[in-house]
Structure formats: C-alpha cells, structure tokens
Amino acid sequence: MAPAAVRVRGLHKSYGDIEVLKGIDLDVPPGSVVCILGPSGSGKSTLLRCINRLEVPEQGTVQVGDQYMGFSRNGNRLTELSDKALARQRVTAAMVFQRFNLFAHKTALENVMEGPVNVLRRDRKETREQALQLLAKVGLADRADHSPAQLSGGQQQRVAIARALAMKPAVVLFDEPTSALDPELVGEVLTVMTDLATAGLTMVVVTHEIDFARSVADNVVFMDGGKILEQGSPDQVLVHPSHDRTKEFLKRVL
Amino acid sequence: MRRKGEMSLRERTAARLEEATTPALTVHKRRKPAEYFYWAVLILCAYSLIRFVSTSENLRLDLVGSYLFSQPILDGVKITLFLTTVGMLGGTVLGVLLAVMRISSSPVLRATSAAAVYASRSIPLLVQLLFWYFLASIIPKISISIPFGPEIWSADTNVLIGQIPAALIALSLFGAGYMAEIIRSGIIAIDPGQVEAAASIGMAKGMIFRRVIMPQAVRIIIPPTINQFVSILKYSGIVMFIGVGDLMYQVQAIYGQNFQQIPLLIVATIWYGVMTGVLTIAQHMMEKKLNGEPLRRRRGSSVRKEEAMG
Ligand SMILES: Nc1ncnc2c1ncn2[C@@H]1O[C@H](COP(=O)(O)OP(=O)(O)O)[C@@H](O)[C@H]1O
Ligand SMILES: [Mg+2]
Numbered sequence: 001m002a003p004a005a006v007r008v009r010g011l012h013k014s015y016g017d018i019e020v021l022k023g024i025d026l027d028v029p030p031g032s033v034v035c036i037l038g039p040s041g042s043g044k045s046t047l048l049r050c051i052n053r054l055e056v057p058e059q060g061t062v063q064v065g066d067q068y069m070g071f072s073r074n075g076n077r078l079t080e081l082s083d084k085a086l087a088r089q090r091v092t093a094a095m096v097f098q099r100f101n102l103f104a105h106k107t108a109l110e111n112v113m114e115g116p117v118n119v120l121r122r123d124r125k126e127t128r129e130q131a132l133q134l135l136a137k138v139g140l141a142d143r144a145d146h147s148p149a150q151l152s153g154g155q156q157q158r159v160a161i162a163r164a165l166a167m168k169p170a171v172v173l174f175d176e177p178t179s180a181l182d183p184e185l186v187g188e189v190l191t192v193m194t195d196l197a198t199a200g201l202t203m204v205v206v207t208h209e210i211d212f213a214r215s216v217a218d219n220v221v222f223m224d225g226g227k228i229l230e231q232g233s234p235d236q237v238l239v240h241p242s243h244d245r246t247k248e249f250l251k252r253v254l
Numbered sequence: 255m256r257r258k259g260e261m262s263l264r265e266r267t268a269a270r271l272e273e274a275t276t277p278a279l280t281v282h283k284r285r286k287p288a289e290y291f292y293w294a295v296l297i298l299c300a301y302s303l304i305r306f307v308s309t310s311e312n313l314r315l316d317l318v319g320s321y322l323f324s325q326p327i328l329d330g331v332k333i334t335l336f337l338t339t340v341g342m343l344g345g346t347v348l349g350v351l352l353a354v355m356r357i358s359s360s361p362v363l364r365a366t367s368a369a370a371v372y373a374s375r376s377i378p379l380l381v382q383l384l385f386w387y388f389l390a391s392i393i394p395k396i397s398i399s400i401p402f403g404p405e406i407w408s409a410d411t412n413v414l415i416g417q418i419p420a421a422l423i424a425l426s427l428f429g430a431g432y433m434a435e436i437i438r439s440g441i442i443a444i445d446p447g448q449v450e451a452a453a454s455i456g457m458a459k460g461m462i463f464r465r466v467i468m469p470q471a472v473r474i475i476i477p478p479t480i481n482q483f484v485s486i487l488k489y490s491g492i493v494m495f496i497g498v499g500d501l502m503y504q505v506q507a508i509y510g511q512n513f514q515q516i517p518l519l520i521v522a523t524i525w526y527g528v529m530t531g532v533l534t535i536a537q538h539m540m541e542k543k544l545n546g547e548p549l550r551r552r553r554g555s556s557v558r559k560e561e562a563m564g
Contacts, residue, residue, distance in 0.1 A: 054450060084458045091456035101451035105469050115455035118465060160451075167455055 003066065005030040005171050005202040006051060006093070011060035013046055020046045021057065022226040028171065028219075031200045035213035037237075038223035039249055044206040047223070048173045051204070052093035053086060064092045065170045091119065094164035098176040100156040102148040108135060108159045109144040112166050120167070127166075134162040138192050154185030158192055165196075172196075174205040208253055214238050222246045317517040321508065322524060330504030331525050337490045337500060338529075340422055342483050345429025352434035354463070357441060367434070374431025379489055382428055386420040387496045421493040429486055436478045440471035473544050480537040484530050501525055 006028035013021040020043045028034050036044050049055040051062050053069045061078075062069040070086055071078035081089065102111050112131040116122040135141050138158035148156050157177055164172050177193070178186040190212050197203060197216045207213060213220055213234060220237040222229050222245075229243045230236075241247050307313060321327055355367035390411035397408030415423070444467050452462040491502035501522055509518040 052454060054453060087453065087456050087458035089456075090454060095450075095454040097447060097451065097454075099447050101445070101447035103448060103451065103466060104445075114465070115457075118461060119456040163451075163455065 003030075004028055004063070005032075005065065006204065007061075007063040008047075008051065009061050009063075011047070011050055011057050011062065013043075013050055013055060013057045020226050021050065024060070024226075024228060026221065026228065026231075028202060028204055030170075030202055032218040033197045033203045033205065033216055034219045034221060035217040035234075036204065036206045036221045036223060037208070037210075037213065037249070037253075042223045043226040044223055045175050048095065048175050048204065048206060051171075051173060052090050052095055054090075054095075064089075067092060069093070088119070091115070091167045092170045094167050094169035094172050096157070096160050096164050096172060096174045096177050098179050100148070100153070100160045100180070102151075102156050102159055102163070104148055107145050107147055108140060108151065108155075108162075111148070111159055112162045115163065115167050131162070131166060134165055135159070137165075137195075138162050139188070152185060153181045154188045157181065157189045161189075161192055161196075165201075171202040171204060174203060174207070176206050176208070178207070178209060210238060210250070210254060222249070224249075314514055314517045315520075317514050318520050318524075321518060321521050326504045326508065327501070327521060327525070330499060330501035331529075333499050333503075334487070334490055334501040334525075335529065337418075337421055337425060337493060337498070338483070338487045341425025341490065342429060342486050344422060344426025345433045345482075345486070346479070348426060348430035349433025349437050352430060353437035353441060356434065356438055371431040371434050374427055374429075374434075377428075379424060379428045380492055380495065382424040383421065383492060383496060386415055386423045387417065389415055389420075417493075417496050417498045420496060421490075421498050425486060425490060428489070429482065432482055432485075433479070436482060437471070437475055439478075440475035441467055443474050444470050473541075476540055476544070477537060480533055483533055487529055487533070488526060 004027045006026070008024055008026040011021050011024040012019065024043075024047055026034070026047075036047070038044050046055060050057045051064070051069070053062070056070065061071075067089060068078055069089060070081055072081055072085070073079075102108075103114060106114065109128070109131055112134055113124070113127050116127045116130070117124050132141065132144060135144055138161055140155060140158055140162070143151060143155060143159075146155075148159070151159065161172075161177075174193070178189050181189065186209070190209060193203070193205070193212070194216050205213075205217070215234075217234050219231060220234050221231040222237055222241070222243070224245050229245055230241065236242075237246065238250065241250060307315065352367045352370055355363040356371070358364060393411050395408055396411050396414055397405050399405040448466050448470065449462055452466045457465065490500060493500050494503035494506060497503070505518045505522045509515045
C-alpha cells in the first residue's frame with residue numbers, strides 16, 4: 001500500500017479548558033482531494049493548523065509523507081524539532097488562508113518568489129522564471145508587478161495559491177479559500193483549484209462549497225464538535241449522509 | 255437614481271418645465287466673520303512684537319547675530335549633535351532588543367524586557383546622568399575576569415566613564431524604554447496573518463522578523479521615532495549638569511559672564527530649531543519614500559479594498 005500523503009492519528013487539541021479536537025484520525029492518499037465540511041467552530045481550521053503545526057496538538061501524531069510533523073524519528077523515538085527545523089518541515093504542507101495573507105509590502109511576483117529564494121535558497125533568476133510560470137498557471141501573468149492592494153480578492157487568492165505551489169509541497173491545505181470573496185469572484189478561484197486537483201495535487205480543502213466538494217473531492221469528511229462524524233465518497237456523505245447532524249448541516253448550506 | 259434615458263415622457267416634460275421656470279441662480283460663499291477677528295488679533299500681536307523687538311534697548315538682537323556662529327556656540331552644536339545622534343542610536347539598538355525580547359515566546363525574556371522598560375521610563379534622566387557620572391564613587395574599578403579565575407582586563411571607572419560616556423549611557427538607557435515601546439507598537443500593528451503566511455512557507459522566526467514584520471513596521475515606527483529624536487535633542491541639554499560642553503552649556507557659560515541671558519537663549523533656540531527642522535524634513539522625506547511602496551496604498555482590509563474596486 002502506498003504511504004498516505006497525510007496521516008493523522010489520535011489528534012487532540014485544547015485551548016485552555018476547551019477541547020477543540022477530540023481525537024481525529026484522517027488519511028489523505030497521495031494525489032487525492034479531501035474536502036472537510038462542518039459547522040463554524042467545529043475545529044476545521046484547528047485541524048489544518050495542527051497538520052502544518054502552526055498549532056501544537058497536545059496528543060496525537062501527524063505524518064506528512066514519511067515525516068512526523070514537529071519531530072525527527074530515530075527508531076521508535078520521536079524527538080521534538082528545533083524551531084528552525086520545524087519551520088523548514090512546514091514547507092511540505094503549504095497553506096492557503098481564508099484572508100489570503102499576501103505579504104502586503106511585496107508584489108505578486110515577489111510573494112511567489114519569497115519562499116523559494118529565501119527559505120529554499122534557490123537561484124533567484126531560475127525562481128523568477130518558475131514564479132512567472134506559476135502566475136500564468138493561475139491566470140495572472142499580467143499582474144506580476146501588482147501589489148496585493150491593487151488586486152481583487154480573487155486575484156489575491158490565486159497569487160496565494162501560486163505562492164503555496166512554489167514551495168513544491170507534498171500537500172496543500174486550503175482553509176475556506178473562497179469564504180472571504182464576493183460571490184462573483186468565487187468561481188475563478190475554484191476553477192484554479194479544480195485544475196490543480198485534476199493535475200494530481202494532493203489537497204485538503206475546508207470549504208462550504210458543496211458543488212465543489214461533490215465534483216472534485218475523492219473523500220468528504222464531516223466534522224462536528226471536534227470530531228469526525230462521518231467520511232466517505234462525496235456520494236456517501238453529501239447525497240446519502242447517515243448522520244442527522246450531517247443532514248441538518250447540508251440542509252442549511254444548500 | 256435612474257438615468258436620463260429611463261425617464262418617462264411625463265417626467266422629462268416635468269423636468270424641462272422646472273428648468274424653464276427656475277430663475278438663474280448665483281452662488282455666494284458663506285461669510286466667516288470670525289476669520290477677520292483672528293486676522294486682527296494676529297496683526298496686533300505681530301505689530302506689538304515687532305515694535306518691542308525693534309525699539310527695546312535691553313534686548314540686544316545684535317548680540318544674537320554675533321554669537322550665532324561664534325566658535326564656542328558651534329562647538330556646542332557639534333557636541334549636542336554628537337550626543338543626540340549616538341544616544342539615539344544606542345537607545346534604538348537597545349529598544350529593538352527589548353522589543354524583540356518582549357514579543358519572544360520565553361517568559362523569562364518577556365519579564366526581563368518589561369522590567370527594563372519600566373526602569374528606563376521611570377528613572378529621571380538627570381538621575382541616570384548623575385548616577386553614571388558618579389559611578390566611580392561606589393565602583394572604583396571595573397574589571398572583566400573569568401568567574402573564580404584570573405582577571406583578564408580592568409580599568410579605573412573614573413577614566414572609563416568620563417563626562418561624555420556617562421552622558422551617552424544615560425541618554426541611551428533613557429531612550430531605550432521609549433524606543434522599545436515605539437517599536438513594539440509598530441510590530442503588534444502588523445496583521446498576524448502575515449506571520450502565519452510566512453511560517454507556512456517555511457520561514458523561521460528570525461527571518462519572519464527581518465523579512466516580513468520589520469519592513470512593514472518601519473512605516474508605523476518612523477514618525478514616533480523622529481519625535482523621540484527631537485525629544486532627545488532637547489533633553490540632551492541636561493548634560494551641562496556634569497559639565498559636558500554642549501550647546502546649552504556654552505550658552506550658559508557666555509551669559510554667565512556678560513549677563514545677556516535672553517539674546518543667548520535666542521541663539522540656542524535658533525540652533526535647536528534648525529536641528530529640529532532638519533529632522534522634520536528627514537521625516538517627511540522618509541515617509542514620502544515609504545509611501546511610494548505598496549502598503550500605503552492599501553486602505554483598510556484587502557477585502558474591503560476589493561469591494562471598492564467593484
Ligand atoms: N487561538 C485560539 N484560542 C482560543 N480558542 C480558539 C482559538 N482558535 C480557535 N479557537 C476555538 O476553537 C474552536 C474551533 O475553532 P476553528 O478550528 O477555527 O473552527 P472552524 O474552522 O471549524 O470554524 C472554536 O470554538 C474557536 O472559538
Ligand atoms: Mg475556520
């Protein structure tokens with residue numbers, strides 16, 4: 001069996017007294033798209049942020065490829081990584097944020113080049129070529145020298161996707177990538193994401209776009225109250241949900 | 255509002271009728287009587303001042319002219335500039351250090367920084383100045399040695415911390431607390447999303463600070479920093495208490511002999527004014543340069559911006 005691109009086991013995370021993740025198990029096969037659905041506050045963002053370890057879980061493990069996130073493995077011993085080594089490890093699980101978070105003092109092109117040049121220490125000229133190709137891929141070749149403030153939300157989000165792809169990550173984590181967009185700009189971002197899925201990128205997508213989940217996801221996960229209530233094919237979860245909570249949720253968003 | 259093309263025939267007719275029956279109107283600006291009053295008061299004050307200055311025999315404006323570029327005054331200006339610049343530099347370096355400690359994840363560093371900022375802001379400058387100047391009275395000799403081992407280096411405190419070093423240490427430590435707060439406020443004004451994005455592309459803390467936080471924070475930090483610079487410029491006059499020959503010291507030395515206090519204070523005021531003016535111009539130039547870059551054009555959140563664009 002091919003190793004999962006992402007393997008989450010027994011993940012627990014609390015903020016103070018409130019347990020936000022109550023034991024999450026999740027497998028993301030390489031090249032697949034997993035969509036995570038669930039009501040607000042169910043822990044979807046926290047799960048993504050635990051996968052790339054922007055948040056540190058109290059219990060449980062996250063593997064991305066053969067790496068244990070946050071640890072180096074030596075036989076059966078997991079040793080916690082230094083801040084620097086952890087930072088470097090995060091590259092394998094790039095993230096696309098709800099609020100885009102483009103570097104406000106850099107142009108679109110510089111945003112995409114920032115990681116490869118400064119973190120991966122790639123050649124600047126080569127990186128520039130690749131970054132321009134990535135911008136072309138998300139349909140923004142002509143916006144390379146624009147600053148984030150000069151781009152629409154949809155364009156900013158597409159630059160953010162290019163910035164994530166530039167790191168050549170094993171998986172890209174999308175946290176409600178279209179929720180901050182005006183309705184007419186949602187389509188352009190979903191189109192780019194659909195293309196990436198078709199090209200075989202491994203993706204974990206938190207979204208409320210049921211149509212997107214239905215047509216693009218290989219697996220759909222429904223979360224509620226810090227737990228995964230059910231998961232399966234889009235047909236199983238979205239069309240024939242077995243849980244009342246799932247049915248209720250779907251009725252509300254559709 | 256409906257466009258013209260969408261008006262019905264009846265509406266159009268009504269509009270034309272109104273146009274035809276409305277008399278030609280002329281527009282007059284509102285009168286502002288208070289403005290005339292302000293002018294009158296201002297002119298009166300200016301007149302009194304000019305008359306006083308030009309007729310007073312006690313106010314020796316000719317002395318202002320002759321002392322303005324005299325050697326002792328120019329020497330004093332040089333010392334004042336040196337103390338201010340180096341003191342400000344020291345304060346800024348310490349301030350950055352304290353600000354970084356304050357936002358670090360280590361509780362020890364955070365508490366140390368908070369205590370240092372508190373001390374820096376609460377101890378009066380004059381107390382600091384005299385403390386460092388008279389340090390030799392409690393610690394006559396400063397030495398560096400291996401713990402429980404031999405001495406590597408030592409010097410007399412009196413020789414090591416003379417007037418100028420004492421002044422520089424005092425100004426640096428006094429400014430450090432203020433600069434730390436100025437820099438910290440610039441840092442916390444940056445959207446945490448910027449830091450998360452940087453972390454998500456593999457940047458470690460130091461790189462995030464240098465490449466993402468600081469370039470955006472400087473825009474916020476510059477105006478209060480120049481303000482602080484101007485404050486230190488004027489505070490530096492206090493060094494005359496330990497006999498450092500700065501501008502204020504020279505001015506006092508001269509009027510101590512010729513008793514022309516006011517003309518010499520005017521000389522000092524002119525020089526402080528010139529130096530403040532230079533700093534103000536520098537601030538405007540820096541702000542203008544930074545405003546040319548992307549961030550400034552961004553108003554409010556990027557989402558709001560996008561709505562504004564359509
Ligand atoms: N930094 C934090 N500190 C305290 N509570 C938090 C923090 N982040 C999230 N939470 C809480 O954790 C719960 C789950 O949040 P989140 O993962 O953002 O949910 P979702 O993305 O599904 O809407 C919420 O109740 C939220 O208030
Ligand atoms: Mg969320």
